[in-house]
Amino acid sequence: MKISNILASLLVASLTLFLASVSEVALAGDHHKQEQQEEVEKGVNNGRMLRDGDFAIELSLFEQGLAPEYRVYATMAEKMLPAAEVDVSIKLTRLGGVVDDINFSNEGNYLRGDMEIYEPHSFVVDLTASYQGKKYHWSYESFEGRTFIQDAMAKSMNIETEIVSSQELQETITVYGQLALPKSAIRHIRARFPGEIISLNVALGDKVSKGQNLMVVESNESLQRYTIKAPLSGVITFQEAGVGEQTGEQTLLTITDNSKLTAELSVFPMEQGKVTVGDKVNMTVAGSDVLYSAKIKDALVSVNNQQAKIFRADIDNASGRLQVGQFIRAKIIVDTYTVPLAVKSAGLQSFRDFTVVFAKVGQEYEVRMLNLGRASGPWREVLSGIKEGTEYVTENSYIIKADIDKSGAAHDH
Incomplete structure (x- = not known):
């Protein structure tokens, strides 16, 4: 019986809080309705x-x-x-x-x-x-387009604001490509003087460091022993050598350094003229949200079968998470510019035939009809319609729109 009474008390308390919240929103939305309801x-x-x-x-x-x-x-x-x-x-x-x-x-x-x-x-x-x-x-x-919401209620509904100001924007083009090994990332190891392999210190799949001893070979002619060292750091990706075997002139080991990969990006004719060596590029690989940044280092002189020109950028892969052959999506930054005014795209809403944000003054919110320019990431350039320094809603602006729509604030004079 005691548990039932406790549950009943909790239910009553929850309903009371819910009704209080609904009442508060209703009062906020009704702040300017009386004038709208009067007969004109x-x-x-x-x-x-x-x-x-x-x-x-x-x-x-x-x-x-x-x-x-x-x-x-x-x-x-x-x-x-x-x-x-x-x-x-x-x-x-x-x-x-x-x-x-x-x-x-x-x-x-x-x-x-x-x-x-x-x-x-x-x-x-x-x-x-x-x-x-x-x-x-x-x-x-x-x-019109105005409503009142108390700050405490706005905070509880996660309505967030920022200040209109100038912003540095970027023009980007989206391209696709694939990861490849740089030509300098592979070394084929051969014996300088043919002979017998006396000792072998590595095996297929082992990681090696530059200068590490790989094997000892005894020359067939001089019978002198010499050591073959790793010319670079990397992984043994090919092995055709064993203790007691003759080296001949064949490749004994192959070392591949995958600590740096090359992104080969396909840029089609209409956008090739926008890309220049040195442009910054941000990339992600399929199935991952990790962002990799690099710069365009060069471009191949010929185009591929789809008439795309290949621009290349080196990516640090010290973590080893990237693999040769992975497909990539990239945004090449082809221009950076500063605009006097910009707003967050997340705050944009429609009102009548306009695209608007909601300016905040005190605890009141009101539409600002915008003439918009270029888009860049989360930002939209503003050509006119709002002043620098205006506080405006960036997150959950749809709540403001819904409250204004509910109030029926009409375009009436």
């Missing part, structure tokens, strides 16, 4: 109607074939007023305290704003109008 009166130009008695302003965001701009239509008792008789100014306060001041000029039957309403169209609108000596004022929130 629209005018004949599909703008927002602002009324004070018989005087009314229709504020329209005009986006047809032009950069977005505000246009104002004024009426008194439902009758259109000449634009020249009305003075209007607007102040837009954006997330982070950025303020845009907009003045208007007479365009006949409407007033035209003097600046582009750049994305995101998310701000507090303060509109002041003057007609026949009387002033009118309206203020309202017009948010």
Whole structure:
């Protein structure tokens, strides 16, 4: 009975914590929803109607074939007023305290704003109008792509951020190839003076060091004994010698040094002109995530049957993990450049017809529509849409998107 009571208590506690978390997320997501749910009166130009008695302003965001701009239509008792008789100014306060001041000029039957309403169209609108000596004022929130999540909740959901800054990016091309032995990695051991093998100190498969005694041979002519030493370090990969045998002029042993292998990389015609000797290359072998770095040392003068030119790079294999004949995948770095702004690709999301990241100001998050340039590894160059020094979401940005989508923050002005 005591165990059952304990289990019941634990279940109740777990449910309580779960409901508390759900409630907290809901409250965070509802921070800006009230304005979105209010009914907004629209005018004949599909703008927002602002009324004070018989005087009314229709504020329209005009986006047809032009950069977005505000246009104002004024009426008194439902009758259109000449634009020249009305003075209007607007102040837009954006997330982070950025303020845009907009003045208007007479365009006949409407007033035209003097600046582009750049994305995101998310701000507090303060509109002041003057007609026949009387002033009118309206203020309202017009948010889109914005949500509020407490820092503690964001931390629990592993939402991570970084700062927008300049980055050094790389242009790479992906190629494939195979590991081979350098020509200098093989030595065939023969007797300088034919004779009888008196002693043999190594066998097939043994590792040897440069200068190590391999065998002693007694010359058939002088009957003098001499020692054959290893000309390089490596492994005995061929043996055709035994104690008491005659050496003749044949190969007795072969030593192979596999401490360094050559990556032979096939580069096809369209990209051959991009690769130069000295370029850095990062490689992996099939079935492994271990990264090997090297530099292009040379290129063969001819192409193979697939018209690919072979560029070669030496790889350190002191560990012995690499094998001759293994297939490799390589990225050759053909250019390195610095861009003023870049963001992590992991933070990118879609919003309406835009690719965005979510800027963080305090405990609020808001879309930033990006014009993107080149891609390089985890980075994307940013041509416009966000300022240097902006904190933005890099990990689990889909949570922010889901919360904004749930709130129904619309493109409405």
